[in-house]
Structures are given as structure tokens and as C-alpha cells.
Amino acid sequence: MSQQKRVKRAISGWLILNKPYDMTSTQAVGKIKWLFEAKKAGHAGTLDPLATGILPIALGEATKTVPFVQDGTKIYEFDIAWGSATTTDDVEGEVIETSDHRPTEAELTDILPCFTGIITQIPPAFSAIKINGERAYDLARAGEKPDMPPREIEIEALEVLAHGAEISTLRVTCQKGTYVRALARDIAKKLGSVAHVSRLHRAAVGPFTQDDAVSIEYLEDYADSISRDQALRPIADALGHLDEVSLDQKQAQAVRMGNPALLLGRNAPISLEVAYATHKGDVLAIGRVEKGQFKPSRVILPDSAQRN
Structure with a gap:
């Protein structure tokens, strides 16, 4: 009998891998993608096969934030x-x-x-x-x-x-x-x-250090991909150096549809070159603030929306 095909999951977040010696960055991403049964994965900053250490790997919607980590110190x-x-x-x-x-x-x-x-x-x-x-x-x-x-x-x-x-x-x-x-x-x-x-x-x-890193062996000790999810870092961790714009429910609905949202309140920013919008702690989008409006350029979909 043929082996049953693995069902890939819509799972998003950052996995900070301590890449081992003699493994390419592409091989590392493939291994992590397989362990998490993830639909999509990418890395921020290639490491040579003979190099070890921090290789930030983005799963799912976190791939939209790769440039903000890759361009970091x-x-x-x-x-x-x-x-x-x-x-x-x-x-x-x-x-x-x-x-x-x-x-x-x-x-x-x-x-x-x-x-x-x-x-x-x-x-x-x-x-x-x-x-x-x-x-x-x-x-x-x-x-x-x-x-x-x-x-x-x-x-x-x-x-x-x-x-x-x-x-x-x-x-x-x-x-x-x-x-x-x-x-x-x-x-x-x-x-x-x-x-x-x-x-x-x-x-x-960027924002990730050796203290954040886990090894492939550590991840393999977990019984299944869902248990490994606790090793993931939230998408917001990649964006901490940017300005955060907190939205209410109505504003969040507009941004999720890719539309601008008018920012209200005395302390609302008028202009920001790059910022990210959140609602109740969840990252909704990356964009800019122009004339008091948050304008999304990359909408971050929740995992539930990716399953539909």
C-alpha cells in the first residue's frame, strides 16, 4: 500500500534554528517545514553549510516579514x-x-x-x-x-x-x-x-539571538508537529523595531480587507514611513501611515483564514 500523503498545515510564526554544521540553509528550511507540516516556509539570511548558528525560519504568514529580519544587524x-x-x-x-x-x-x-x-x-x-x-x-x-x-x-x-x-x-x-x-x-x-x-x-x-534558538534534535524530541508549535515565536517579534499602530474592531476589519483605516485619537500618528497594525495583540498588516490613515501594503492573514 502507498504511504498516505501528509496534510500540510496553515501555521504561522518564526522558528529560530541553531543550524548545525554541514547543512545548507535550504536543507534546514526543508527539514523544519517537514517537522511542522507547514504549507509555506522561508529563511532570513543564508548561512554557509560550514557555518553554524542562528537561522531564522519563517512559517506561513511570517514569510511576509522576512525582509525586516534579513535586513537587521x-x-x-x-x-x-x-x-x-x-x-x-x-x-x-x-x-x-x-x-x-x-x-x-x-x-x-x-x-x-x-x-x-x-x-x-x-x-x-x-x-x-x-x-x-x-x-x-x-x-x-x-x-x-x-x-x-x-x-x-x-x-x-x-x-x-x-x-x-x-x-x-x-x-x-x-x-x-x-x-x-x-x-x-x-x-x-x-x-x-x-x-x-x-x-x-x-x-x-535582527531581533533574534542564541537565547531564542532551538536545535533540530530538540524539535525531533516532540511527538508531533502540533507539540512543536510551542517553539514558535509570534510574527510580531520580527517587527519590534517598527512603530506599532493599535486598531479597534472596525479599523481592523477594514485593514483585513486591504483597505486604509482612519486613525483616531489625540496621540494618533499622522505620518509613518513603515509601521505595523495590530488588533488585540495580533499582527494584521504591514504598511505606512499617511495623512492620519494606516495604509496596508502586506496583509497578514490569520491561520484560520488560510484554511478556507
């Missing part, structure tokens, strides 16, 4: 392995250059200000950036040397956590678009050496 902890450069700037690539020079902790600390603030970075050749319509890593794997255009990135903080002759551990707080592998490469070059990233761990993405 990120924190990484990483190990720089001194003395060898690789084709991929990490342990996966072939060694292409070596150096006997090992910087001291003082030398390393002294040059970190050169890599904070808004700086210019050339992304690694083995990256997902598109060059003339093709992924850079596809070109690199085919033996080509893609011309990687420099880009401006913002690094808010960079500090040394531990230092050794062969490996140093650093923590970086940065904005979207930063390549930690390129950062390690450039730090080594500034110090007259070569290096690659031997360990990469993401400790935070």
Missing part, C-alpha cells in the same frame, strides 16, 4: 586560521598561498579600527553574487576568475575574543552584505600574512 563569531589562504577563504577550499608570519595580539587589535565603520569590501569569488547573470561560485567552480565588484559594507564593532599563534577568535557586529570570509582575508593581508576562516558561527540576526 548580524553578529558573528569566527576563527581566523593564520598562515594559509584558500580558494574559498574557508576550510573547504584548496590552499593557494602560505605565510610564516604570525601577528601578535597587539598587532591584530591595533588594525581592527581600519575595518570598522563603512568600509569597502571585495566579496569572495565563491559567493552567491551574480556576475552577468551567473552565480560567482558557479564561475569559480568552472575554473574562471569572476571579476568581483567592490561594495560598501558597514561594520559596527569588531573585537578579539582570543588570540593564538595559529588561530584567533573574533566577534563582528555588522550589517547586511558583509562577508566574514573576506573580512578575515583582508585582516590577514593588512597584517602582512594570509589566513582563512576555520569556524563561523552566527550569534544574532
